[in-house]
Amino acid sequence: MLEIKNISFAYQKNLVIDAVSFTIDKGQNVAIIGQSGCGKSTLLKLIYGLYDLKQGTIFYNNKPILGPKFNLIPGEDYIKYLAQDFDLMPYITVEENVGKFLSNMFVAQKKARVQELLALVEMTEFAREKAKNLSGGQQQRIALARVLALEPEILLLDEPFSQIDTFRKNSLRRNLFGYLKQKQITCIIATHDSTDALSFSDETIVMQNGKISAINAPKILFENPTNTYIASLFGEVNELPIHLLKPTNDHQKTKLIYAHQLKVVVASDFKVVVKHSFFRGNHYLIQSDYLGQAVFFESKMAFAIDSMVFLALNS
Numbered sequence: 001m002l003e004i005k006n007i008s009f010a011y012q013k014n015l016v017i018d019a020v021s022f023t024i025d026k027g028q029n030v031a032i033i034g035q036s037g038c039g040k041s042t043l044l045k046l047i048y049g050l051y052d053l054k055q056g057t058i059f060y061n062n063k064p065i066l067g068p069k070f071n072l073i074p075g076e077d078y079i080k081y082l083a084q085d086f087d088l089m090p091y092i093t094v095e096e097n098v099g100k101f102l103s104n105m106f107v108a109q110k111k112a113r114v115q116e117l118l119a120l121v122e123m124t125e126f127a128r129e130k131a132k133n134l135s136g137g138q139q140q141r142i143a144l145a146r147v148l149a150l151e152p153e154i155l156l157l158d159e160p161f162s163q164i165d166t167f168r169k170n171s172l173r174r175n176l177f178g179y180l181k182q183k184q185i186t187c188i189i190a191t192h193d194s195t196d197a198l199s200f201s202d203e204t205i206v207m208q209n210g211k212i213s214a215i216n217a218p219k220i221l222f223e224n225p226t227n228t229y230i231a232s233l234f235g236e237v238n239e240l241p242i243h244l245l246k247p248t249n250d251h252q253k254t255k256l257i258y259a260h261q262l263k264v265v266v267a268s269d270f271k272v273v274v275k276h277s278f279f280r281g282n283h284y285l286i287q288s289d290y291l292g293q294a295v296f297f298e299s300k301m302a303f304a305i306d307s308m309v310f311l312a313l314n315s
Contacts, residue, residue: 001025002047002154002186007056009046016042018210019056024203026153027184029177031191031201031218033233039210040190041084044156047188048081049074060154080152084159086143090132094123097131098145117145120175122168136163141172148179155180157189161196173200194234198222206230231256236285236296238262244270245313259285261314262297268310277302 002024009017017039024030032040045051047058052067059065060078068074075081088097099114118124121141131139140163147155161169177200180187189196197204198218206214206221206229214221214230225231228239236259243251272288272295284302288295288309297311 001061003057003059004047005057005059007046007058008054009042009051010054015054016210017046020207020210020212021056022205022212022215024186024188026186027181028202029180029187029189029200030203030205031189031197032205032207033191033194033197034207034213035229035233036192038207040207041158043207044081044158044188044190047154048079048156049076050081077150078153079156080147080150080154081156082143082147082158082160084162086139088131088139088143088146091130093127094118094129094131094134094142095127097142098149100146100149102149113149117148120148120179121145121172122175137165137168140164141168144172144176151183152185155185155187157187159191160189161191161193198234206233225256228256231258235259238295240295244311257313259296260298262295262311263314264297264299264309265312266310268312270311271308272297272311274303274305274307274309276305 004020004022006019006021007017008015008019020043032043034040046053047065049065049067049071052069057064065076089100095114095118098117099110102110102113104110115124118127121144123138123141123145126134126138131142134142140160144160161173164172173196189201191197201218203215204218204221205212208229214226221230222234228237231237238257238259239254240257241251242248242253242255245255245257270290272290274286274288276287278285278287279302283298283300286297286299286303288297303309
């Protein structure tokens with residue numbers, strides 16, 4: 001078990017991580033989400049042991065994880081950390097990069113392991129290519145394979161799919177997280193992508209201004225966001241007076257409603273003016289105006305600018 005207990009950290013006087021606590025069981029996949037600058041990347045570096053804590057403790061299986069004050073070479077052998085810069089060796093081949101930390105004493109086993117990992121990240125055909133000739137997305141996939149080479153107990157990933165195109169990203173995520181579950185490797189991923197949090201994490205941590213705003217199963221966070229900040233991390237959200245959505249005498253109470261939860265109807269008390277229609281493939285995201293407030297909803301069709309439509313909750 002990984003235990004983070006009341007940790008804080010500051011860059012000089014700027015407090016970046018503020019009294020953060022949580023635990024992660026072996027083999028869990030945990031996503032950390034939040035706006036840029038909320039402390040996601042710093043938290044991963046603290047868990048890896050790259051920085052010294054201002055306060056608090058980090059334990060793995062009751063053994064402390066300590067920073068550079070205590071370790072000449074920061075980090076632990078059982079933890080691997082993939083930063084947003086990939087740190088590949090540009091002038092050696094892909095297979096040499098992946099096998100960099102594998103022993104040369106067992107050549108056949110090393111070759112098989114490298115081939116297994118290249119297949120996992122769908123880079124087998126580039127095995128003999130030099131790293132400097134790869135695209136950013138290809139380099140990111142090779143970096144992922146390399147941190148898995150020695151099969152860590154804990155894997156820390158900082159925006160690991162940021163440069164990978166959508167087609168490859170979807171396939172890679174399925175392969176990677178399936179592999180981690182099979183091997184019972186604990187994974188913590190800092191991400192801006194709600195798909196990482198919703199589709200692949202066992203638990204999601206929401207961070208804001210260096211603090212934890214929420215921790216829960218992703219489905220619960222998505223369906224029951226406690227504030228606009230949390231809901232906005234999963235998609236377009238509206239904070240609407242509840243009397244527009246159902247009969248009530250309370251005209252002060254509001255409710256958080258995602259764009260997909262609204263539909264166009266023939267008539268209702270909720271009338272909006274269309275401002276933009278954004279094509280999203282299988283639907284349009286419509287931006288509209290209600291008494292000066294932007295309201296987003298989804299529709300199968302686009303609407304003319306300044307046309308009036310009536311909205312209601314999707315049943």
